[in-house]
Structures are given as C-alpha cells and as structure tokens.
Amino acid sequence: MSLDAIPIHVITPPAGEPGLTGNAPPLLRELAEQVKRLLETGESSAIDLSALPLTPTDLDWLHEKLGAGEIAVTLQASGESTLNETACPGIWWVTHRNEQGAVTSQFIEVAFVPELVKAHPQDVAIGLENLELMISDL
Amino acid sequence: MSLDAIPIHVITPPAGEPGLTGNAPPLLRELAEQVKRLLETGESSAIDLSALPLTPTDLDWLHEKLGAGEIAVTLQASGESTLNETACPGIWWVTHRNEQGAVTSQFIEVAFVPELVKAHPQDVAIGLENLELMISDL
Numbered sequence: 001m002s003l004d005a006i007p008i009h010v011i012t013p014p015a016g017e018p019g020l021t022g023n024a025p026p027l028l029r030e031l032a033e034q035v036k037r038l039l040e041t042g043e044s045s046a047i048d049l050s051a052l053p054l055t056p057t058d059l060d061w062l063h064e065k066l067g068a069g070e071i072a073v074t075l076q077a078s079g080e081s082t083l084n085e086t087a088c089p090g091i092w093w094v095t096h097r098n099e100q101g102a103v104t105s106q107f108i109e110v111a112f113v114p115e116l117v118k119a120h121p122q123d124v125a126i127g128l129e130n131l132e133l134m135i136s137d138l
Numbered sequence: 139m140s141l142d143a144i145p146i147h148v149i150t151p152p153a154g155e156p157g158l159t160g161n162a163p164p165l166l167r168e169l170a171e172q173v174k175r176l177l178e179t180g181e182s183s184a185i186d187l188s189a190l191p192l193t194p195t196d197l198d199w200l201h202e203k204l205g206a207g208e209i210a211v212t213l214q215a216s217g218e219s220t221l222n223e224t225a226c227p228g229i230w231w232v233t234h235r236n237e238q239g240a241v242t243s244q245f246i247e248v249a250f251v252p253e254l255v256k257a258h259p260q261d262v263a264i265g266l267e268n269l270e271l272m273i274s275d276l
Contacts, residue, residue: 025276032273035266039259065272071255073211088269090262113256117209121177124228124250128173131226134203135170138163 019057027052027108028065034110035090044111046094059106066091073117079104083114157195165190165246166203172248173228182249184232197244204229211255217242221252
C-alpha cells in the first residue's frame with residue numbers, strides 16, 4: 001500500500017476551546033476599567049461570578065489569564081473563604097465555601113485590600129475591652 | 139503502716155512557669171494602649187518581638203493570651219511571611235521567614251489591616267498596563 005492511499009482528513013481547529021462561551025474576555029475589559037477607577041478615585045468594586053453565564057472552562061480561562069499573586073488570605077467563618085491576590089495587584093479572586101466545603105459564591109474584587117480582610121472598628125473596640133479584662137486578671 | 143507515717147512534702151508552685159521572664163505581660167498593656175490609639179486616631183503601630191528580651195516561653199504565653207482569629211494571610215516574597223489575626227481584632231501576629239523557612243523576624247502589628255497586605259498604587263498601575271497589553275493581544 002502506498003502512502004497516497006491513506007486517506008487524510010484535515011481537521012480545522014475550532015474557533016475557541018470547547019466550553020468557552022466568549023463571555024470571559026469582556027470581563028477582563030470590565031476589570032481593567034474597574035482598576036482604572038480604583039486608581040483614580042479609590043473606589044472598590046466586585047464582579048459576582050456566580051451571577052454571570054460562565055462555564056467552568058470560562059472560569060479556568062479567567063483564572064489563568066489573571067494569574068496568581070503573592071498574597072493569599074483565608075477567612076474562617078461558618079465555612080472557609082479564600083481571598084487570593086491575582087498577578088494583577090488590586091484584583092482579588094474571592095471564593096466562599098460553606099461548612100461542607102462546597103463553593104457557595106465566587107467574586108472578583110477590585111480593591112487595594114478586600115473589605116473582608118479589614119478589622120472593623122466596632123470589633124476592635126470589643127476586642128480591646130476583652131484584652132483589658134484579661135490584663136486586669138493577670 | 140498508717141497513713142500518718144507517709145511523709146508529705148508540700149510543694150509550693152513556682153511564681154511563674156520556668157522560662158517566663160515577666161517581660162510579656164507589660165507587652166499586653168502596651169498593645170492595649172496601641173489598640174486604643176488605633177481606634178482614636180487610626181494610627182497603626184508594630185512591636186518588633188525580635189528586638190525584645192523574650193524567651194520562646196514568653197512568646198508562647200503571648201501567643202496563647204492573644205489567641206487565634208478568623209483571618210490568616212500568607213505572603214510569598216523571597217520566603218514566606220504569615221500575618222495572622224489574633225482573637226483581638228486589630229492585633230496581628232506577623233512572622234517573616236527566609237527562603238529556607240527559618241524565622242527571620244516576628245512582629246505584633248496593630249492595624250485595621252497590616253500594611254503588607256495592601257496593594258500599592260504603583261504596583262496596581264503597573265498591573266493595569268500589563269492587563270491592558272494582555273487584552274489587546276486577545
């Protein structure tokens with residue numbers, strides 16, 4: 001049998017990876033606008049990923065494009081939340097999980113620091129009272 | 139042999155646990171002052187534990203008194219740093235390690251959020267340029 005007799009099928013690659021809806025790239029443009037606003041006015045913002053028509057492949061694509069930064073935060077409060085800086089400083093990937101570890105919501109937050117990481121003055125005031133009680137018992 | 143014949147030695151407990159120098163309790167009082175200042179003026183502060191005459195037992199005692207909070211931050215930058223909220227909101231236990239994992243310094247920071255966790259505007263601006271380049275290549 002000569003090589004010429006082997007049927008050859010030219011396979012055209014699909015326009016995008018299967019599972020990519022095309023909804024993710026506009027999100028990157030929206031994020032760039034939000035980062036610009038953060039720098040200009042200090043205003044933070046967030047995109048609720050659970051509320052958008054994104055497939056797991058879209059989310060993986062976004063995750064890969066944004067990359068991983070140096071800072072990772074975990075917050076334990078009726079389930080674990082992770083707030084991870086991306087390779088674009090000021091853009092944070094935020095995942096909330098319930099007590100069983102299932103993801104309940106995902107956000108991309110644009111902020112110098114995510115709101116949840118900050119101690120709130122009223123909690124600090126309560127903590128100070130407890131600390132002063134502890135000191136008086138020493 | 140009657141019970142009366144058993145020699146009884148009354149052991150007086152030592153004044154403090156061995157290894158406790160007595161230098162740690164004043165630190166708690168200093169921290170309470172710093173938290174008060176944070177609430178009143180917003181001013182952050184830090185105590186460099188490596189610069190104080192504290193034994194490992196003193197540090198364990200302080201760690202135990204301050205307790206563990208809900209937020210834990212890791213920062214990867216030529217060695218891992220951990221910035222852990224204590225049970226007193228606004229008080230963070232900060233440990234810096236070198237690339238070999240050895241502790242290089244320890245601080246107690248009093249702040250709504252530790253300075254190192256915040257994205258710096260100039261890094262955000264550089265990140266935005268990279269993001270815009272990435273978008274133009276899509």
